[in-house]
Amino acid sequence: VKIIAYGIRDDEQAYLKQWSDDQGIEVKAVSELLDESTVDQAKGYDGAVVYQQKPYTAAVLDKLASFGIKSLSLRNVGVDNIDADAIKRNDIKVTNVPAYSPNAIAELAATQLMRLLRRTPVFDKKIAAGNLQWAPDIADELDQMTVGVIATGRIGRKAINIYKGFGAKVIAYDIFHNPELEKEGMYVDTLDELYAQSDVISLHSPATKENEHMFNDDAFGKMKDGVWIVNPARGALIDTDALIRALDSGKVAGAALDVYEDEVGIFNTDFGSFDAIPDERLKNLLKRDNVLVTPHIAFYTKTAVKNMVQFALNSNKNLIETGTDDDIVAFN
Ligand code: COI
Known part of the structure; x- marks a missing residue:
């Protein structure tokens, strides 16, 4: 299993490394967000872990699917910035972290x-x-x-x-x-x-x-x-x-x-x-x-950030290995 994680901030690095070491799973951390200019970096990975407020567009999701990446795990709870039609048509499985804190x-x-x-x-x-x-x-x-x-x-x-x-x-x-x-x-x-x-x-x-x-x-x-x-x-x-x-x-x-x-x-x-x-x-x-x-800081606590990183990685691993996870998001 190989996971790519987009939009990784400095305050997330240690939690990501801890998870990767504990699990013995390679996680490539990229500081850029997932968009049309960065999606190609996902080629060769089994799943992607992401967090961003900018849209996950149809073009980006189509491209991920074309690389065979059907496991997308959000580190946050909200899913309002995802193109639902592209998710459904590509049969991408999406998880979120509904209870990081x-x-x-x-x-x-x-x-x-x-x-x-x-x-x-x-x-x-x-x-x-x-x-x-x-x-x-x-x-x-x-x-x-x-x-x-x-x-x-x-x-x-x-x-x-x-x-x-x-x-x-x-x-x-x-x-x-x-x-x-x-x-x-x-x-x-x-x-x-x-x-x-x-x-x-x-x-x-x-x-x-x-x-x-x-x-x-x-x-x-x-x-x-x-x-x-x-x-x-x-x-x-x-x-x-x-x-x-x-x-x-x-x-x-x-x-x-x-x-x-x-x-x-x-x-x-x-x-x-x-x-x-x-x-x-x-x-x-x-x-x-x-x-x-306040500039969207409610989530920004040590407990929440740790959970966002580690719960999302767990979900991504589950999606890749079993095709499912407790935190799958239903899109209608
Ligand atoms: C969410 O989890 O959906 C949030 O709103 C927090 C995000 C800004 C990291």
Whole structure:
């Protein structure tokens, strides 16, 4: 078995080497992403392990298949950037890592929400300017709030536990009902009900064609005045222009965003200065005291990165050796 791993960062190298040594399997690490200019490097390997936010195009997938590579293992969870038709027509088997660390995502979501509610970023700024006064930055308490969690997969359920730990009342919406949460009576039947009742709305859903811009003007209109929004999931879930309008009107009190719909090519890049960030809409958000943007860092913990590398390699090995794996992704 010979595996090629694309887009390997420095922080992943040691985990990759450890796995390769333990398994006695050759893994070629390539720092470039998988695209039309790098796909030829995969020739002669049995499987490919990948992570990137840029699209896996039909042309690249067709080429992989033409080299006989039908085992593709993602190191992350989201599969929204894969050309599903090319996967199906080439009979490529794809795995993801659905649970590298649900906690990593939920912890950042809660951290950023608490920073917003307690106004700590504003106090950081005031203190840096020598201002140790309290007013006007009086805080809100999560304990007094209803948190609406959208999607109750592994990450959503971790977030629910953390929010409950703070004493919040939690309600949830999902098409699939988790039996434990169902027993607790946590689910509302419609998103409209969740919008009407929630002081905080926390998004934990994958991005699909159906839910693109689910938070648009219409959805914000159905939410409580002064709602807080938390999105560590996918930028495409929020219509950014509508969010900006809702922030301007005060409909949305504040937002904690670890994702942004146009983040690819911008997040995880050092532009050298604030002014050089090449996205005016993002800068509009970044300038606001009541919006906290982080550059898709929720996953970026030592535990998560180790698991992403090693679980994906395990899955790729399973695909190559047996044609199947527990974490096969179904494309429809
Ligand atoms: C995912 O796992 O799908 C993520 O969003 C994390 C990724 C940026 C590494």
